[in-house]
Amino acid sequence: MKVRDRPPLTPLWALPCLLLALATRGGAEDAPTYPVWDADAQEQLVCRRCPPGTFVHRPCSRGRPTACRPCPPQHYTQFWNYLERCRYCNVICGENEEEARPCSAVHNRACRCRPGFFELSGFCLEHAPCLPGYGVVALGTPTQNTQCQLCPPGTFSANSSSTEQCQPHRNCTALGLALNVPGSPFHDAMCTSCPGFPLSIPESGAPWDWRGAGTEECERALVDFLAFQNLSFRRLLQLQQALAGPGAWRPLPPREDRVSLQQQLWQQLTELREARPGALVEGLLQALQAAGLPRMERAVRKRFLPAP
Ligand SMILES: *[C@@H]1O[C@H](CO)[C@@H](O)[C@H](O)[C@H]1NC(C)=O
Ligand SMILES: *[C@@H]1O[C@H](CO)[C@@H](O)[C@H](O)[C@H]1NC(C)=O
Numbered sequence: 490m491k492v493r494d495r496p497p498l499t500p501l502w503a504l505p506c507l508l509l510a511l512a513t514r515g516g517a518e519d520a521p522t523y524p525v526w527d528a529d530a531q532e533q534l535v536c537r538r539c540p541p542g543t544f545v546h547r548p549c550s551r552g553r554p555t556a557c558r559p560c561p562p563q564h565y566t567q568f569w570n571y572l573e574r575c576r577y578c579n580v581i582c583g584e585n586e587e588e589a590r591p592c593s594a595v596h597n598r599a600c601r602c603r604p605g606f607f608e609l610s611g612f613c614l615e616h617a618p619c620l621p622g623y624g625v626v627a628l629g630t631p632t633q634n635t636q637c638q639l640c641p642p643g644t645f646s647a648n649s650s651s652t653e654q655c656q657p658h659r660n661c662t663a664l665g666l667a668l669n670v671p672g673s674p675f676h677d678a679m680c681t682s683c684p685g686f687p688l689s690i691p692e693s694g695a696p697w698d699w700r701g702a703g704t705e706e707c708e709r710a711l712v713d714f715l716a717f718q719n720l721s722f723r724r725l726l727q728l729q730q731a732l733a734g735p736g737a738w739r740p741l742p743p744r745e746d747r748v749s750l751q752q753q754l755w756q757q758l759t760e761l762r763e764a765r766p767g768a769l770v771e772g773l774l775q776a777l778q779a780a781g782l783p784r785m786e787r788a789v790r791k792r793f794l795p796a797p
């Protein structure tokens with residue numbers, strides 16, 4: 490009697506008997522066979538195949554079974570076989586891959602994409618970051634790229650990142666501070682403790698004088714206010730050049746990358762602020778005039794300077 494390869498649905502109680510039957514099978518008696526022509530005896534023989542992990546060292550002959558030998562290192566046979574030598578483990582993991590299963594006597598080596606990569610059409614591609622203004626809704630998996638979404642109102646993502654979700658804007662009021670710059674999808678809300686707008690009281694002779702209590706905090710607020718105005722790329726560039734002054738050269742950010750340009754501008758304004766504490770506003774108003782940004786100039790005056 491032959492044990493069926495694929496028994497139809499078996500009642501559970503029968504399972505132990507069946508497993509026992511399968512376990513005792515697999516002995517040499519039940520090994521699959523292959524035909525061999527025995528030239529000496531001039532007859533057709535039926536030889537046993539060799540089990541996975543081995544190969545045929547010598548075919549069977551009359552009264553002598555097939556002689557199998559284990560595969561040498563770096564070689565394998567996956568199935569019952571009559572190969573004369575084992576197959577070489579010829580799968581090599583690529584640059585962006587790692588070993589999912591090492592080479593063994595019964596398997597070729599198998600690779601998968603490294604963490605941080607996903608498979609597409611046989612290639613391992615890096616999980617893309619979500620650009621500023623976009624947050625991660627689903628992390629990349631071995632089979633899928635990162636899923637991004639434009640940050641919904643009230644949230645932001647300032648960084649290009651393949652892990653960061655959109656974060657809620659900070660609530661200046663709840664922090665006991667004043668809102669200086671409203672949040673956008675690209676940046677957080679910016680708060681300040683600069684005491685009141687307009688804030689400074691001009692001293693005699695100076696049309697605007699910030700030297701006094703809170704000056705530093707107010708200059709910080711001015712930097713944020715200016716750098717994160719909702720200006721077009723072209724306007725931002727004009728402003729940046731006017732601030733740098735003639736002859737100064739700064740590396741240009743990639744075309745139309747407003748986020749980087751704003752960050753550069755913020756850096757530039759911060760350097761100005763630190764170079765001459767207390768003297769920021771005067772230079773800025775001049776630069777805004779030079780850059781042909783009268784609306785910004787008015788906004789700065791209205792926000793940070795007392796009415797004339
Ligand atoms: C953005 O990345 C910088 C470092 O590159 C990090 O210091 C900062 O915390 C990140 N911003 C957010 C909102 O996580
Ligand atoms: C900010 O906090 C204040 C006070 O805690 C609250 O009334 C207000 O609704 C909050 N605003 C937002 C946008 O969450």
Ligand SMILES: *[C@@H]1O[C@H](CO)[C@@H](O)[C@H](O)[C@H]1NC(C)=O
Binds near residue numbers: 673719721
């Ligand atoms: C910024 O300006 C653009 C047009 O230049 C406008 O579509 C967008 O709504 C503005 N964003 C904010 C936060 O005011």
